[in-house]
Amino acid sequence: MPKIEMKRLAGVVGRAIAKRRVTCKLTQEQVAERLKIGVEAVSRIERGIVLPTVARLGEFAEVFRCDVADLVTETSSRPKDQARQIERLLSGLAHEDRALILEMVERLATRLG
Missing domain, CATH: 1.10.260.40 (lambda repressor-like DNA-binding domains)
Structure with a gap:
């Protein structure tokens, strides 16, 4: 390398x-x-x-x-690794809060995509 x-x-x-x-x-x-x-x-x-x-x-x-994977993928730019990080962040939240965040992400993705 x-x-x-x-x-x-x-x-x-x-x-x-x-x-x-x-x-x-x-x-x-x-x-x-x-x-x-x-x-x-x-x-x-x-x-x-x-x-x-x-x-x-x-x-x-x-x-x-x-x-160990968390330490090397946490700052990854790969969508799959980022999705895993988001999953970890969401896992500790209440259902209503997760739904709110999902709605915000969908709006952002639509607007930026």
């Missing part, structure tokens, strides 16, 4: 990890402690300076109680 692609991938994965950490209401210090690594290591991963190994991604997923 070209160096520029690796850098982009590190950034995408890092942002997804940071976003998931914030969603889980964890600090970098708490994540570092659970992974038995330094806070600077967590920071470097979240900033996209370092691309975590597959094994490390698995450890992050355990801490955040999600699938």
